[in-house]
Amino acid sequence: MKKFLALFLIAAFLVTGVVGCGKTEEKKATEKQGPVTITFWHTFNQQETETINEIVKEFEAKNPDIKVEVQAVPFDGAQNKFKVAAQAGNAPDVFRAEIAWTPEFAALGYLAPIDDLLTPAEKADYLEAPFNYNVYNGKVWGVPQVTDALALLYNKRLLKEAGVEPPKTMDELVQVAKKLTDPKKDRYGFFYRGDSYWFLPFVWAFGGGLIDSNDLSIHIADPGSVQALKFLIDLRDKYGVVPKNIDFANDYDNMMVGFKTGKYAMILNGPWATSDILSGPEFKDPNNLGIAPIPVGPEGKTGSPVGGHNYVISANTKNREAAWKFIQFINSKEAQAKFAAKNNLLPTRKSAYAMEEVKNNRIVSDFKAVLEKATNRPVIPQGGQIFTDLTPNYQAALKGQKTPEKALNDVKAAWEKLLQTK
Amino acid sequence: MRKNTWIAYVFLLPTLIAMAVLVFYPLLLGISYSFTDMNQYNMGNQFVPPSYKFVGLANYKEVLFSSDSEFWNILLNTVIWTFTNVFFHFTIGLILALLLNQKIKGRAIYRMLMLVPWAVPSFVSAFAWRWMFNGEYGFINLFLKTYFHLEPIAWLSNKWTAMFAVILTNIWLGIPFMMVTMLGGLQSIPRELYEAADVDGASPVKKFFNITLPLLKPVAFSATLLGTIWTFNMFNVIYLLTGGGPARGTEILVTYAYREAFANWNFGLSATYGVIILSFLIAFSIFYSRVAKDAGEKVY
Numbered sequence: 008m009k010k011f012l013a014l015f016l017i018a019a020f021l022v023t024g025v026v027g028c029g030k031t032e033e034k035k036a037t038e039k040q041g042p043v044t045i046t047f048w049h050t051f052n053q054q055e056t057e058t059i060n061e062i063v064k065e066f067e068a069k070n071p072d073i074k075v076e077v078q079a080v081p082f083d084g085a086q087n088k089f090k091v092a093a094q095a096g097n098a099p100d101v102f103r104a105e106i107a108w109t110p111e112f113a114a115l116g117y118l119a120p121i122d123d124l125l126t127p128a129e130k131a132d133y134l135e136a137p138f139n140y141n142v143y144n145g146k147v148w149g150v151p152q153v154t155d156a157l158a159l160l161y162n163k164r165l166l167k168e169a170g171v172e173p174p175k176t177m178d179e180l181v182q183v184a185k186k187l188t189d190p191k192k193d194r195y196g197f198f199y200r201g202d203s204y205w206f207l208p209f210v211w212a213f214g215g216g217l218i219d220s221n222d223l224s225i226h227i228a229d230p231g232s233v234q235a236l237k238f239l240i241d242l243r244d245k246y247g248v249v250p251k252n253i254d255f256a257n258d259y260d261n262m263m264v265g266f267k268t269g270k271y272a273m274i275l276n277g278p279w280a281t282s283d284i285l286s287g288p289e290f291k292d293p294n295n296l297g298i299a300p301i302p303v304g305p306e307g308k309t310g311s312p313v314g315g316h317n318y319v320i321s322a323n324t325k326n327r328e329a330a331w332k333f334i335q336f337i338n339s340k341e342a343q344a345k346f347a348a349k350n351n352l353l354p355t356r357k358s359a360y361a362m363e364e365v366k367n368n369r370i371v372s373d374f375k376a377v378l379e380k381a382t383n384r385p386v387i388p389q390g391g392q393i394f395t396d397l398t399p400n401y402q403a404a405l406k407g408q409k410t411p412e413k414a415l416n417d418v419k420a421a422w423e424k425l426l427q428t429k
Numbered sequence: 430m431r432k433n434t435w436i437a438y439v440f441l442l443p444t445l446i447a448m449a450v451l452v453f454y455p456l457l458l459g460i461s462y463s464f465t466d467m468n469q470y471n472m473g474n475q476f477v478p479p480s481y482k483f484v485g486l487a488n489y490k491e492v493l494f495s496s497d498s499e500f501w502n503i504l505l506n507t508v509i510w511t512f513t514n515v516f517f518h519f520t521i522g523l524i525l526a527l528l529l530n531q532k533i534k535g536r537a538i539y540r541m542l543m544l545v546p547w548a549v550p551s552f553v554s555a556f557a558w559r560w561m562f563n564g565e566y567g568f569i570n571l572f573l574k575t576y577f578h579l580e581p582i583a584w585l586s587n588k589w590t591a592m593f594a595v596i597l598t599n600i601w602l603g604i605p606f607m608m609v610t611m612l613g614g615l616q617s618i619p620r621e622l623y624e625a626a627d628v629d630g631a632s633p634v635k636k637f638f639n640i641t642l643p644l645l646k647p648v649a650f651s652a653t654l655l656g657t658i659w660t661f662n663m664f665n666v667i668y669l670l671t672g673g674g675p676a677r678g679t680e681i682l683v684t685y686a687y688r689e690a691f692a693n694w695n696f697g698l699s700a701t702y703g704v705i706i707l708s709f710l711i712a713f714s715i716f717y718s719r720v721a722k723d724a725g726e727k728v729y
Contacts, residue, residue, distance in 0.1 A: 087691060096475045115469060116476040201586060201675065252583035254564030255675050256591075261565045322476055388470075395692045403676035406587065420497055428468050428695070 043326045044074040045333055046099035048089065050082040050316070054282060055350050059337065062345065066336045073329050086391065093117035098321035100330040103152060106140035106315050107384060107391040113148040114388035119320045120146040124331045132340075136313050136378070137355045140386055149319035151355035152338055153346065155277040156311040156381035157208055158374060161297040162289055165272040173273075173299045177212060177238065180273075180302045184248035187272040196248040198262050198271040199239060201255030201405060203397040204312060205275055208301040209235035211310025211382050217393065218385040223426055227397070228412070228419040231304075236404050236411040243405075255402060263287075275301070277314060278374045281351045298373035300380050310382035315355070347371050353378065389425050396421035462700035463488055469694035481697070488701040499677060499685065507661065507681040510596060514660045517600045519653055522607025527641075529608070530615045540612075547605035555669035558598040559585070562670070588678030591671050595679050599666045603659075607652060614648030615641065650721045657717075658710055682706050 051059050056079055063075050078099070080088055086108050092098045093112070104112060112118050125147055130138070137151035161173050169187050174180040184196025199205055210216065215232025218225055226232065243249050254261060263280065265271040267287025276284070285293050303309040318334045320327060336342065340362060343354035348364040353374055359365055366372065384390055397418050404414035465481045466488075473479025492500050529540055546554060561568040564583035573579040584594045618641065626636050662683045667673060673680035673688065680688075682702060690699035 090469070094474050116474065250565075252564055252581065252586070254562075254583040254586050256559060256585035256671050257563045257565075257567075261563065264566065392693060395688065399674065399676045402586070402674060406675060408588075408676055417497070425693075428470060 042072045042074050043329050044076060045101060045324075045326050045330050046076045046078065047101040047333070048078050048080045048085070048099040049103040050080055050085045050105075051103070052082075052279075055346065055352070058346055058349050062337050062342050066333060069336075070332065073333065075333060090115070090117070093321060093323070096323045098323055100321060100324040100326060101333060102319050102321060103316050104149065104319050105391070106137070106151070106313070106317055109140055109149055109317050109319060110143040110386055111388040111391050112319065113143045113146070117322055118148045119322045119324060119327060120148055121150070121320060121331065122147050124327075125150070132356050132358050134355050134357060134378075136381060136383055137315050137317075139383055140313075140315070141317055141319075143386060143388070149317035150334065150338055152316045152318050152343075153352045154313060154315035154355050154378060155279060155353055156313055156374070156378050157205070157275045157277050157301065158311065158377040159273060159299045159301055160266065160276050160280075160284070161273040161299065162266070162269060163295045163297045164289070165269060166297070169272075173297055174302045175299075177209075177302050177304050181242070181246050181248065184242070184273065185246060188248045190247065193270060195250055195265075195271050197242065197273050198249055198265060199242070199253070199275070200258045200262060201253060201398070201402050202258070203394055203401040206235070206239070206397075206401055207312045207382075207384075208275060208310060209239060209304075212301060212304035212308055213238065214304060214306055214308050218387065218390075218422065218426070220383070220385045220387055223387070225419050225422050225426075227422065228415040232415055233411050235304075236401070236415065240405065240411070253405075278351050278353055278370065281370050296370075298370065298377065300377045309380050311377060311380065313378070313381045313383050315353075387426075389428070392425060393422065396425070459700050459703055462696055463704045465697045467696040467700075469696075472696060484697070488697050489705075492698065492701050492705065499680070502677070503680050503682055503685050506592070506679060509592065510599075510663075510667075510679075510681050511657055511660045513596050514599050514603060514663075515653055515656045517596075518603040518607045518656055518660075519649070521600070522604050523611050523645075523649075525604065525608045526611035526615055529612055543608055544605050546602050551602055551665045552669055554602055555598065555666050558594070558601075559670050562594045585671050586675045588675065591675060591679045595667050595670050598670060599660065599663060602666065603656065607656065610648060610652040611645065614645045617648075618644045646721070650718075654714060654717055657713065661710060662706070682709075 047063070049056075049059060060077065063077055067073070067075060082105075086105070089098060089102055089104070089108075089112070093115070098117060109118075113120075130147075133151060134154065137154040141147055141149040141151060159173065165187060166173060166183070169183075171183045171186050174183045180197065187196035188194060207217070210227070210232045213231040213235040215229045215235055216226030218227075243251060262271065262274055262276075263283060266274045266276075267284060267289055269289045281296070284290055284296060290296050301309050301311045318338055320330045320334070324330055338356075340354070340356045340359040343352075343356055343359040344362045344364050346352040347354055347359065347368055351368065351370045353371055354360060354365060360375065385393070400409065400414040400418045400421075403409040404411045409417070464483055464485060466484045467481040471479060471481040473481075492498055525543060529536060529543070533539075562584040564570065564581060564586065567584070569584070570579075570581040574581065582590060584590045622640050622644075623636060626640060631639070661681075663681075664683050664687065667679055667681055667684050668687070671679045673684045677685075683706065686699050686702035686706065689695050689702060
């Protein structure tokens, strides 16, 4: 019996270690008198953090009665960190939430609606696609800070040497990529990832879909989606224009290195990657980077996933007015223009696009053209979780472990279950 | 004698309280969650009251018997993962321990070097190995290409090569523990036994099988049992190297339970996985100690 107990304790201890992954207490600044303090968590990368810190400093100089405590949270863990903090009632007053997290946080009751604070004029200034991610259940839960979409990035020099133009259709993509491919020299016309976010543009181009936000119908197993997956497999097996063996665990880094060194002539990526790309040897001349919309499919359709981030106010805030004042400042057209000029981030305010420093940024204006054809991912609370089942099945199809039809039908079945959780 | 037992309980009390708060309460709570449909929407928070329901054995039914459940594949992965790892941990650890138990020059330095994998935080090692296994720029492919003219292999995106990669990494990580434990066991074997065997003219092989192995058994038993439990629940290596991919090819039960809890936010289902993992480990521990006992050695 003693032995059994000892074994039980060992096993119990190890298991609870897994299940009970700790809740971290967040220190919260509560000051009742004098200047109010608001806390702000953001997920900016290093270069962007410098920009936001400047803007926050400006805000504090202009508003001596409001102090801002800024905390940088790594993007990867930010969703869970915010959830845990909000669950314990310790969420920061202002948070920079990825667009797909916003409806989820709203459905969980973690956010404060801002309908009464947002004036119609201000609302009208925001671009429609990114703004829509803030609307859930008939209420507005945040304002878009930045928007993005995947575009076809290409190495102008390589395309010119091969005597080809950037592809406008999926057929042209195959033709152009063929001319740019030489496996003997380890050069390929195109590269795709084992991450299903990179699969979405193809889904839409071939007439497939994800989940309809209105009637919650699932389109991932539609003929168009299946055709898109077959097309990707053909790119590798039939046309040989992408590497045979793509290392899924390292594919983002490998894609970036390969593109920066001219190994891959065309890739899909978003504005966030441009400053990294321009640091590469192939792009010493920044004009060598070409940015084009996603090629259109057989029926002339196209699409690219709209990404981006929103500023939201948490439900447990004690200083909603101050938090809103802060958001308005850090999301003013001037602030957005600053991010555009320094970090190539795409503004979400129409008025920001009219400003000189945004107009003069070629990368921003090129991506703007892509964005005009971009597609919203489903604006539903489960929107952030659709990839948990899409990626493994997508990979299984790429690896030939499942047929494209079977893989996407399995995704459909998993999503049906996902949509039932509420 | 009997009168004084209460003192023992007083001394045990702080531990018992700590265990109750940190182990038993969460454990029982976790087990109770496995009978509910708890997820992030109905778990409740300071703004919304909890509304999850008791669903009986529905979670267990779904995990064990539903046709689209990944459970059996993942269990197979877990079994392959655990036993391959422990087998190599033990054999290589034992061989190294035997070598280091000899009187060789620079023994202290070797011992220290052998401990390096253990001293490095496991996530650092995992990232380093992921880089070495990189299909395009990794050291291993470079090595194979330079010396054997082999085509590059995308180690981490084929099921069996990925399995090989995570197991190799974990073997590398787990050897030091086994080695140190075995070395401790070897050094506790009385020298007189070997001297007596020498007098009787026993060969080294005979000495190994008739003295070393039997006397090492208690240590080996605890070490392999611990090793099995640790490996069964080894989260870092797989999560950081492959994330369970490609296409769930290297997913094991704990990584899947984690995903169910913190990516899908199905706490009920995830707790079910937790309980299943716990039951396996308890069953295995009991079975294993029986086997060890039947083999003629008193353990404990």
